[in-house]
Amino acid sequence: MLTEAEIKTFIDGAIHYFAVSARQPVAVGSPYLITDGTPTVHEYTGVIAISGRRNGAVCFTAPRSMLMVLLMRMNETDTSETNMKDLIGEVANTISGNARRDFGKEFVISVPTVMETEGGKFRPPVTARPFIIPLNWRSHSAKLIVCLE
Amino acid sequence: MNAVRPLKLMIVDDSNIIRRRIERSQQIERLSVVGSAANGREAIDLFDRTDPDVVTMDLTMPEMDGIECVEHLVAKKPQVLILVVSALADKATAVEAIRKGANGFLCKPFTDRQLNDALAELLQDV
Amino acid sequence: MKSSFNWSRAQRSPTLFGAALLVFALSVLWPGFRLAGRLDDTTAALRLVSEQRRQAEVVAGALVSVRDRLESFGYVDEPLGEVRNGVAELDGLLRTLSADTSNAGTFSTSPGRAIQGAEALRADVGVLEQSWADYRKALVPISAFQGVPYADSEAAGVQLNEAGRVLAQEARKAIVAARKQGPLLAAALGKVSTALEAESTRLSSYLRLLMLAALVGAVTLGVGLVYFLIARRRQAALLADAQRQTNDILQTVKEGLLLLDGKGRIGATHSGSMLRLFKRESIAGISFEDLLKPIVPAKTLQTAMRFVEVLWSERTKENLVKSINPLQEVEVSFDTGAGQETRWLEFDFHRVKSQGKLVNLLVSVNDVTPRVRLARELAESREKAQSQVDTLLGVLHVNPQQLRSFLSDSDAAMKMVNAMLREPAREESAFRRKLDSIFRQIHSIKGEAAALGLGTVESRAHEFEDALKEARERPSLSGGDFLPLVVKLDDLFTHLGSIGDLVSRLAQLNYGPGGGSEETEEAGAPAAAARATIAAAAAPPPTPIRADDPISQTLSQLIEHVARDRGKRARLVAEGLGEVPAAYRRAVKDIAVQAVRNALVHGIEAPDFRERSGKQAIGSIKVGFRSEGPNGFRLVIEDDGAGISLRKIREAAVNRGILTSEDAARLESKQLLSLLFRSGFSTQEVTDEDAGRGVGMNVIAELVKELNGRVGVSTGEGRYTRFTIVLPSVAASALATEDVA
Incomplete structure (x- = not known):
């Protein structure tokens, strides 16, 4: 089970990422749980598998339109699909990696796996109740899915 | 102090976006990018071919991770300057990287300015 | 902590002093010695010259004597001897003066060296030599004369013999020459003598100057020495003072301080609390690794030693090092004999540099156990709550x-x-x-x-x-x-x-x-x-369950619990709760729970108060539910308690800034009672778990609203409070809550 401080770490990570990389703040929606079934995801999902002291996954899922704008904000002119996937993996990686500041070295993070999840559902690899942190950036919505046991 | 000696920069990161970003954003005049690699193994090949003076190094990468790669590069060329650019924000990792021979640590996400400051600090004694 | 004391200056002073002494000796004493030697040479030369100054006169006199004696057939050996002696003396003088004596020992007196050392003197001596050479030619035949100048014969008596005649002739010639050469020689000698005197005066004034300089130098050195000694004593005093202060600080600071040298050993200087922190008798001389080894796990030790290694590497920048300290909260455990004692220590590292070189690591250690314990206890109490x-x-x-x-x-x-x-x-x-x-x-x-x-x-x-x-x-x-x-x-x-x-x-x-x-x-x-x-x-x-339906059961248990907690007594009078349609069951239960709770907390009085008011000690809370056909259902919750005080509502409304006191006074009871259903409104001052958040009533109002029903309240102060809730028939109701679930 996650504590408030632990989830706060991920929320802060997301806020920090957008403030620094996109130079535009992200608004965090009220977090919620997935009590039954699987979380709904956007077109692309970057998954970081977590092992070591915790087990599970940290995912960042976002629609194509948002990734496109995000790339442009980062002065990246190449908005190809490859780069969008690259970006979503990098966001997931950065937020998870930053979490080690609080969780320590034993919070082992994998290299990102990027999935095309258009209209689909994402099944987290563990049985823990996933926490969903909605992120609203400009007119777009994305989600951070934290699923740790 | 030889302030004008040009230096060769190699970028190592598994993210293409980050590689391009560093290439685009770095504004240190003496540095010229000689190439970029997407993992530790590629980095070592590229290092042998281009003999860079300065390297930016991601840590979490497939094939060979950054820490291992730092170790290899320092063994090949002890005077190489390595700036670790990673999202891993814990101190033990930073200690480990520096112990293996890295010279600086920049945490992702970073602004262009932070990148340039970190590079400048890295080069201040050269 | 930087090493602020300037060691270099203190170390340089004695070296400087020694060098000054050496320079002084070389620049004053050696030239002085040389000068004194030259003065000695010059004086000796002068003495020689002075001795021979009258030699020309003596020789001239002897020549006249020779001539006169020859004429009177007197004894000539004596004046001849004088001439010979004069020649020998002057020869000796000139030999001495023009001798190249630069090889002569430093410590021996050498008049020739005085002449050779001065250009002008050499010229004067040249003139003298020339003059003497000329003079000498005339004297040589006389000085060289050997034998007897007379012949003694019977016939002629004593007469000059051949040699005597030559001698007399030579003597006359020499007298002529002496008249001419004598003054010249005397003048040359005089000149050399004057020059030597001048040289002597010059040398002695040099020597005086040099001695004066030496005096000044010696005084300066003396003053310097005194200053240096004073400074040293002051420094020593300061150092001792600093040492004492450091010791005082080290003994009194709460944080542990220690110095690590390049080999990772702990220096003799460390604070007293260090021993207390690490529960050791002594830590000087042991290594940092030895200090940590018995009290931390191997992994922590490894991280710590790696970090220390990084600290020593000078190519790692200070800022970087500070930002990566992994020992900010280290769990350590001590074997106290009676079991393990766990504490948490915070380590901070500073590099101590001297003359740009890293010489020590200053490590400060703080016991942060209370801070960590507090955090752990909070977490534990949380977990306990979940037990x-x-x-x-x-x-x-x-x-x-x-x-x-x-x-x-x-x-x-x-x-x-x-x-x-x-x-x-x-x-x-x-x-x-x-x-x-x-x-x-x-x-x-x-x-x-x-x-x-x-x-x-x-x-x-x-x-x-x-x-x-x-x-x-x-x-x-x-x-x-x-x-x-x-x-x-x-x-x-x-x-x-x-x-x-x-x-x-x-x-x-x-x-x-x-x-x-x-x-x-x-x-x-x-x-x-x-x-x-x-x-x-x-x-x-x-x-014990007094009614069959779950709602009644819930309510009677609620009454039992709350009444017990609050020292009140009440009974539930339930009616028709078993007939609540399934669609309303949850809502009715929620509404009834809130209303009954309110009734018990705000309505029903304490038993003794009730008895004094002429009521039964046990209060009664009626909850009735009945169908009204097409008009829907009616839920009534009524208690026989204190009722609602309109005065209290007014006060609460004014206190919370909902109404002005004038408005409050004007409002009718119905309007006042409607305030009870506002979100966050309560007449109770203290918030507790049972009621008083001003939520209960609001919850009722919201629930009823969601069901498209109506709620009314009536009260008689000191007698009763009655909530009447009218719900539409099930078909007409939009059951919002069920949709969402």
Whole structure:
């Protein structure tokens, strides 16, 4: 089970990422749980598998339109699909990696796996109740899915 | 102090976006990018071919991770300057990287300015 | 801490002094010695010259004597001897003066060196030599004369012989020459003598100057020496002072301080608290690794040593090093003999440089155990709250059928809360609406949990409400403020899930699987609740139940619990609660729970007060439900308590700034009573778990509104309070709550 401080770490990570990389703040929606079934995801999902002291996954899922704008904000002119996937993996990686500041070295993070999840559902690899942190950036919505046991 | 000696920069990161970003954003005049690699193994090949003076190094990468790669590069060329650019924000990792021979640590996400400051600090004694 | 004392200056002073002494010796004493030698040479030369100055005259006199004696046939050997002596003396003089004596020993006197050393003197001596050479030619035949100048014959008597005649002739010639050369020679000698005197004077004045310089130099050196000695003493005093201060500081500072040298050894200088922190007799001389080894796990030790290694590497920059210190909170354990003692230490490292070179690491150590303990205790108490023992005890006392219904209702309520959280919201107002809706759900869970005596659930719900209240009081709301709520919701889910598991395990323990269930499960209810039913069918009811339907059971238990806690007595008079249609069951229960709780807390008086007022000690709370056909249903909750004080409502409204005192005075009782249904309004001053959040009434109003019903209140001060709720017929009602679940 996650504590408030632990989830706060991920929320802060997301806020920090957008403030620094996109130079535009992200608004965090009220977090919620997935009590039954699987979380709904956007077109692309970057998954970081977590092992070591915790087990599970940290995912960042976002629609194509948002990734496109995000790339442009980062002065990246190449908005190809490859780069969008690259970006979503990098966001997931950065937020998870930053979490080690609080969780320590034993919070082992994998290299990102990027999935095309258009209209689909994402099944987290563990049985823990996933926490969903909605992120609203400009007119777009994305989600951070934290699923740790 | 030889302030004008040009230096060769190699970028190592598994993210293409980050590689391009560093290439685009770095504004240190003496540095010229000689190439970029997407993992530790590629980095070592590229290092042998281009003999860079300065390297930016991601840590979490497939094939060979950054820490291992730092170790290899320092063994090949002890005077190489390595700036670790990673999202891993814990101190033990930073200690480990520096112990293996890295010279600086920049945490992702970073602004262009932070990148340039970190590079400048890295080069201040050269 | 930087090494501020300038060692280099202190070390340089004696070296400087020695060098000054050497320079002084070389630049003053050696030339002085040389000068004195030359002066000595010059004086000797002068003496020689002076001695020979009259030699020309003596020789001239002797020549005349020779001539005269020859004429008178006198004894000539004596004047001849004088001439010879004169020649020899002057020869000797000139030999001495023009001798090249540069090889002569430093410590021997050498007049020739005085001449050779001065150009002018050499010229003068040249003139002298020339003059003497000329003179000497005339003298040589005389000085060389040997034998007797006379011949003694009978015939002639004493006469000059041949040699005598030559001698006489030569003597006359020499006298002529002497008349001419003598003064010249004397003049040359005089000149040399004068020059030597001048040289001598010059040398002695040089020597005087040199001696004066030496005096000045010696005085300067003396002053320097004195200054240096004083400075040294002062430095020593300062150093001793600094040392003493350092020791004082080291003994008194709370934090442990130690110095590590390049080999990782701990220096003799360390603070007294260091020994206390590490529970050692002495730490000087041992290595940092030895210090840590017995008290930290191998992994921590490895990280620590790696970090220290990085600190010593000078190519790692200070800022970087500071930012990566991994030893900011290290758990250490000491074997005290009577067991392990765990403490937490904070290490801080500073590099100490001297003349740009890293010489030491200053390590400060702080005991942060109290800070860490506090944090751990908070976490532990949290975990304790989750412990199953309390839960188990609570669960054992609850009627299983009620528990089943509670678990299923709570599950629905929590899912509702989650659905509310999930609803997209970007504006402040949307966030605020969420808070209000969530509050009602949690409040109803809390109410029911309290009724069932499930303390662990109740306390969680109460904490949840506190968090909600805190969020509500924030000047601005954003998604992040909901974080504590989600975490609490997660906790509540987990907790209720574990209650479900517990119940099912208990059921299996007692009766094995396959126990019958008397009611069909609602769709979406958790399996745990189904298992609870199993227990319900089999376990004997642990508390007396006065009515058959679950709502009555819940209410009478609520009354029992709350009355006991508040020292009140009351009974439930239930009517028609078994006939509540399924669609309204949950709503009616929630409304009744809130109203009954309010009645008990605000309405029913303490038993002795009631007796004094002529009432029965045991209060009565009536809850009636009846169908009114097409007009729907009517739910009435009435107590025979103190009623609602309009004065208190006025005061509360004014105090909370809802009304001005004038408005409050003007309002009629009906309008005043409607204030009770406002969100956040309460007449109770102290907030507790049972009532007084001003929520109960508001919850009733909101629930009724959601069901498209109406609510009314009437009261007689000191006599009764009656809530009348009218609900539409089931078909006409939009059952919002069921939709969401």
